[in-house]
Amino acid sequence: MTDTAWIDGALTSARPQAVGALLRYFRDLDTAEEAFQNACLRALKSWPQNGPPRDPAAWLIMVGRNVAIDDIRRGKKQQPLPEEDAISDLDDAEEQLAERLDGSHYRDDILRLLFICCHPDLPATQQIALALRIVSGLTVKQIARAFLVSEAAMEQRITRAKGRVSDADVPFETPGAVERTDRLSAVAAMIYLIFNEGYSASGDTAEIRAPLCEEAIRLARLLLRLFQSEPEIMGLTALLLLQHARAAARFDSDGAVILLDDQDRSKWNKPLIAEGLALIDKAMRHRRSGPYQVQAAIAALHARAERPEDTDWTQIDLLYGALEIMQPSPVVTLNRAVAVSKVRGPEAGLDMIEPLAQRLSNYFHFFGVRGAFLMQLGRNDEARTAFDRAIALANTSAEAAHIRMHLDRLQRDSQPRGVKAGK
Amino acid sequence: MLYAILCYHDEDTVGSWTKEQDAAVMQKLSVVQDKLAKQGRLGPVARLLPTTAATTLRKDDPPLVLDGPYAETKEQLLGFYVVDCKNLDEALDVARDLAAANPGGAYEIRPVGLLRPGSVPS
Numbered sequence: 288m289t290d291t292a293w294i295d296g297a298l299t300s301a302r303p304q305a306v307g308a309l310l311r312y313f314r315d316l317d318t319a320e321e322a323f324q325n326a327c328l329r330a331l332k333s334w335p336q337n338g339p340p341r342d343p344a345a346w347l348i349m350v351g352r353n354v355a356i357d358d359i360r361r362g363k364k365q366q367p368l369p370e371e372d373a374i375s376d377l378d379d380a381e382e383q384l385a386e387r388l389d390g391s392h393y394r395d396d397i398l399r400l401l402f403i404c405c406h407p408d409l410p411a412t413q414q415i416a417l418a419l420r421i422v423s424g425l426t427v428k429q430i431a432r433a434f435l436v437s438e439a440a441m442e443q444r445i446t447r448a449k450g451r452v453s454d455a456d457v458p459f460e461t462p463g464a465v466e467r468t469d470r471l472s473a474v475a476a477m478i479y480l481i482f483n484e485g486y487s488a489s490g491d492t493a494e495i496r497a498p499l500c501e502e503a504i505r506l507a508r509l510l511l512r513l514f515q516s517e518p519e520i521m522g523l524t525a526l527l528l529l530q531h532a533r534a535a536a537r538f539d540s541d542g543a544v545i546l547l548d549d550q551d552r553s554k555w556n557k558p559l560i561a562e563g564l565a566l567i568d569k570a571m572r573h574r575r576s577g578p579y580q581v582q583a584a585i586a587a588l589h590a591r592a593e594r595p596e597d598t599d600w601t602q603i604d605l606l607y608g609a610l611e612i613m614q615p616s617p618v619v620t621l622n623r624a625v626a627v628s629k630v631r632g633p634e635a636g637l638d639m640i641e642p643l644a645q646r647l648s649n650y651f652h653f654f655g656v657r658g659a660f661l662m663q664l665g666r667n668d669e670a671r672t673a674f675d676r677a678i679a680l681a682n683t684s685a686e687a688a689h690i691r692m693h694l695d696r697l698q699r700d701s702q703p704r705g706v707k708a709g710k
Numbered sequence: 711m712l713y714a715i716l717c718y719h720d721e722d723t724v725g726s727w728t729k730e731q732d733a734a735v736m737q738k739l740s741v742v743q744d745k746l747a748k749q750g751r752l753g754p755v756a757r758l759l760p761t762t763a764a765t766t767l768r769k770d771d772p773p774l775v776l777d778g779p780y781a782e783t784k785e786q787l788l789g790f791y792v793v794d795c796k797n798l799d800e801a802l803d804v805a806r807d808l809a810a811a812n813p814g815g816a817y818e819i820r821p822v823g824l825l826r827p828g829s830v831p832s
Contacts, residue, residue: 512721515762562760
């Protein structure tokens, strides 16, 4: 690390708390962001000379607040009519500075900052972009790169999202218990979206998009540190860690998908797995199950298996059964069918997915799984039809490449018989 | 005398490092560790997982299990070294070398009363 690299780390990590507190003072996202930006500029000048402050976030909040108040006062002199509200609000802010920095505010500040990005009017992609910009502090350029769009398009997307958020009523009162729980689950869902945006990348873009996964993990850990005893936040964090632990093993050198069974498990990241398993153990003790915990528990069973044949599919089947009750969805049943096929054979798996055919008629994975079951049953013609349909529905080139591999195998298997028949 | 050097740092800051930055710090620290190891002065070294993975058992009657680390502080215990040093000055020298490799946070230097090296493979 260069001598000033530690400053970048300190500014990034202080950002959610500082912008969250400044947002509470000024009740305006743009003012809060600008105040934080100004405080960072001063930090870059002051910290290398004076060393890091004991509490970087408090320093940035104080300096950001003072600079912004100065700016507002200077602006005020040029305006004939001062805004009374703004002035009384600022006096208030000064008096209550100590109180406003206390621990419980700090949790709700960060939660609020995350929560305003989850505005229900915002489509998922805008929620994610906004969170990465204002909470994580990624530059528009970095976000555009991760989303594989132009910087101008991303700039526009973020501006539009900000406009919508600032038109909405941001709740500044300290939330009650029920409200806090609602905010937590909205924020958890948004963090999961950020992760998936990175995780669902295909092989050729996985490296560019991996920072999204890392950022989601950072935000999940942050949220968990604020709400240490929330089993679903433990579950969410564990789920992200356990999935991301497999990143290095998920694609071959050509960018094609490598399925769990075929992955080189020595490439799995052991510290991430250890952290994920520790969290799921902690969560289970609360005996308050939820969808993130169940999904994490499934990921944990995969992570604990040293070889594919050590996987406890019976337990995975049970867990998917629990998830079906919590979050009924044909996709969950499809996943369960894979576990069922491992325990009771491909026929049982096929029986389970047949009723889903209509609802998943445009779903790539449905035809991939169906094709695989049929292939295992030796019903090769039907398997080929399913795989052809899967290729047509593939979302990424890596998905298509993976199915093509199955088709090639079917081709090879049928070749010798074809030759014989010709003789 | 054996000294424990307990590493405290703001976990948010350490967690904000990129993989490259993290690897660079670990590389610099390993230079200091290698030097100590060659002199036969380096005992166990541990890097702890984030405090979010921690659980605390309060020895009440009956014992109470709590989520999270024992102490809620601005800086967290993130790891430790055990080093053989003649005296406090020497231990401080080691801590200064480590600090140069990994600025920010603090090292607490505590003489060790009892050390059982144990036998688990790392």
